[in-house]
Amino acid sequence: MDCAPKRNPRARFRRAAALALAFVLLPPVAAFGQKSTTTQRKTAPGPTGKLSGQVLDADGKPAVKASVYCQSSDGRSPRATKTDAQGHFRLTCPSGPVDVRATTGETSSEWIRNVRIRTGETTSLTIRISVPPDSGQEKKEKPETQRN
Secondary structure (H helix, E strand, O other): OOOOOOOOHHHHHHHHHHHHHHHHHOOOOOOOOOOOOOOOOOOOOOOEEEEEEEEEOOOOOEOOOOEEEEEEOOOOOOEEEEOOOOOEEEEEEEOEEEEEEEEEOOEEOOOEEEEEEOOOOEEEEEEEOOOOOOOOOOOOOOOOOOOO
């Protein structure tokens, strides 16, 4: 009596066909150490426009490598970029009203609310980074004199 399982030629053909189809449908994979030529594009959820400008620190000097954030006023579609050596930035934001903020280390600007971004256009903005209130650099008030 032969105990070896019987091989079905049709099942073997189906497995081979499925494997061949998988190789055809799968995206190309780069060999180790090579860059892939395929890129994935993230589609924007809707129309967009550009926001550009400059970030200045508390002394009015360009804020280098500051992070600039924009998001739609309802808190969706957040985007971010960094400033260059002159504090300039350029960022694609969703069209409509957006909220914008810049940060460097432990300092940040206030949220600038409802900046209007128009589809296909560029809106310019200067953002000023404020000094954190506990930094000791805020204005000192004169002590009150007591009256007798």
